[in-house]
Amino acid sequence: MLKVGLTGGIASGKSTVGAMFVNLGAHLIQADEIAHQLMRPGEPVYEEVVRHFGAQILNEDKTIHRKRLAEAAFGEARVQELNRIVHPAVIEKQEAWMEEVGRREPNAIAMVEAALIIEAGAARRFDRLIVVTADVEQRVQRWAAKVKTDLESAGAEITRRMAAQIPDEEKTRQADYVIDNSGSLDETERQVRVIYDQLRAVRLSREKS
Template identity: 40%
Template sequence: MIIGLTGGIASGKSAVAAMFEKRGAHVINFDVLARVVVEPDMPAWKDIVAHFGTDILNEDRTLNRAKLGDIVFSDVQQRKALESFIYPQLFVEYNRRIEEIRSKDPNAIVFADVPLLFEIRLQSMFDKIVVVYATSEQQMKRLIERDGLDHESALKRLNAQMPLEQKMQQADYVIHNTGSLQETEADVNETWNTLSRLKQ
């Protein structure tokens, strides 16, 4: 069973993914895959540098994420260009990892942590979809504290995504990450138990 796990930026997807992993799920994080496929001299890296120029590189030739982020979160067309370079390579790596997991554990419950699941219309890839919800105020606060962004930059990143309320309407399950850790764990537990029963 493959579950799409999504939410908004800084809604707590990674923390929730770790909770599911602790209960026995396999987790594939699309942000991690995206970093793997843009390492220097990989095909996606070459496409990105050809399009955006060498100004977006660090001295060690890795991508300067802050510079690239400033460009793509200010310009929808540039963001789409970046996605068109990354996603084809990302799906090759994703499929490889799915096959690897299935070969070792045919009955695995796999969570794919996909930040832009709805935005890039990947719903059909998953058996069920879980959305992690936090309020926009909580997201802003976490973005500013976690990533050291100023208010305007944080708001740009937040506004670049579909509102969480819309994502919740399309979800099979919602994990509320708005209260205490124990409350989030309780939501995770209930969802995990339901998914485990469905798998049988």
């Protein structure tokens, strides 16, 4: 099995790229989805997040209000505090998932999509690392569409979140492959196909060795 990390900055289009890899045959798990599950009421991670950030981040039904949590983490410079609570449990789930994929399909390409692979020092867990990039204007437009806000507000949020992440220039230096997602979907898909073929070649060479 080939373990692949898929990462990139805020609104770079990681999920879009991940879906393209899945269409070609890769297995994919999203760190965001794992985190959402871990932050459901009753989960140990949920209890720790509420203990650290307070009841003001909760909805009336006691579920976590994601926007309030993001405002508390990014607005109060407490991102690292949140990451220290959530990341270990997320990584544990990722490892268990990759082990299960490997048991079911030993020749699989197992891909983990996560925004902070490099920031968390987790790149070494993977055989190959893919970084998705996009220009800032594209990111702002995507974020505005995603959260249904105006471009000015989206720009401020993108700037704030990018400041908490490693710059793209550093990420691309650590990457095995880089996908520029600033253009059309067709252009992105062409890059994905080329990289997927290269990943398959790496996997096949390992099978023969």
